[in-house]
Amino acid sequence: MDGTTRLGGGARRTTARRAQTRRRLLDAALRAFAEEGFGRTTVESVCARAGFTRGAFYSNFSSLDELFLAMWEERSARMLHDLREALARAPAAAPEEALRAALAAVGVDDEWHRVTAEFTAHALRTPGLRRVVAAREQAIRETLVPVLTAALRRAGRAVPDEAALGSALVAVHDGTSVQVLLEPGSEDALRHREELFRHVLYAYSRPTPRDPGGLEPPAPEETPHPEEPHRA
């Protein structure tokens, strides 16, 4: 914690303003990518926003792709962290509560969503990145699902297929986020989003017959699940 790196055999030395420069570049990058779109964004644009010239950029990164990836991983990790925290804090009385906390932590941030959407599209055409995105999604699922499962169990509901619940929630989040952003002021979109989340939550769990617990069973009956007809 001295602000500089040790000199140890061959290692570099100072690292003071460096970090700050990197940060400013990373922050500027988010704004640039959100406003101009990745792909239309130029090195110079990012530098201008950060108040630097390209010299600063090439001293810290070797390409726009690298900066983009670094920025995305940082924001994405931060989001995942916030999610964990929010879920840890939520007392998890009702599963609805936990889900609401998760949604609040993740939010439907316009800027961030645009960047993520475009990054995902980009990743779909770049095998290396595709794996990165897939891994992050998996991490999100694995953070979210156990907490929700626990909350559901406490509410007297069991989750037969946790993996399915996880991917359903992520899909619903992605899908409805677009809709919410496509219709800026629409209250309908937000309501539909929330409703869909609730439906999914209950569709992927069923009431545990035994141990009626103390909590009110919020609903009487269950969803169909007509065991795939297996026909075309």
Place this chain on the structure above:
Amino acid sequence: MDGTTRLGGGARRTTARRAQTRRRLLDAALRAFAEEGFGRTTVESVCARAGFTRGAFYSNFSSLDELFLAMWEERSARMLHDLREALARAPAAAPEEALRAALAAVGVDDEWHRVTAEFTAHALRTPGLRRVVAAREQAIRETLVPVLTAALRRAGRAVPDEAALGSALVAVHDGTSVQVLLEPGSEDALRHREELFRHVLYAYSRPTPRDPGGLEPPAPEETPHPEEPHRA
């Protein structure tokens, strides 16, 4: 239908190979945008794929944005048309059947999905385009929902909120498409997608008490829907 335009007062004349050129450019554009991403795609790249030089391009379009929009609208309209056709053909015995037909018509086309995803992200930053995309989504919902509703009714189920069902299905389609493409060979992703659709279909409908019809009621009971607690 003579292949050329009438000369009437001041109108232009021929339009023979013109159409073919446009088509080749439009097709090349899809490939270019899918592979390189909109934004990284250059006019020259599109022309090269189509076997033209830039002269042909500027003679037909005034900008890449215009070509992009034209291409997207064409493909998107074609997709909507296919969807209508598939739904019209499906005898709609079971709602699952109708949904399956719809999904088959829409498909999860890698190329097309990437282009759409990026276009949507782009549209989110361009008010004019945002409205175009929103309108197209609405058209899709309005095509899909009545058919499914009818099929569900025939299967002895009523849809209380058609708008909600529509946006839920679109959201689920978008969200799960990404997942399927993120994990190329994954059978899980496909299964989860299908399962989620089924859940949504049943979660947004409930059995009609009267008129038990002739068709087997595929499931006994209903989903919770705990009337929003309205609490934070």
Place this chain on the structure above:
DNA sequence: CGCATCCGATACGTTCCCGTATCGGGAGGG
């Protein structure tokens, strides 16, 4: 306070792509 080192600014040559202006071949019409 002076020195070694880092780091971002500046300067430069290059590449890529744009958009326009002009040309020549070919498709229809008469």
Place this chain on the structure above:
DNA sequence: CCCTCCCGATACGGGAACGTATCGGATGCG
């Protein structure tokens, strides 16, 4: 069969952004 007018190819000038090489100020250390 000629002749007109379209339309895509070619040629041209310009600008934007790239990546590198070098410089001078700042920074941290003794």
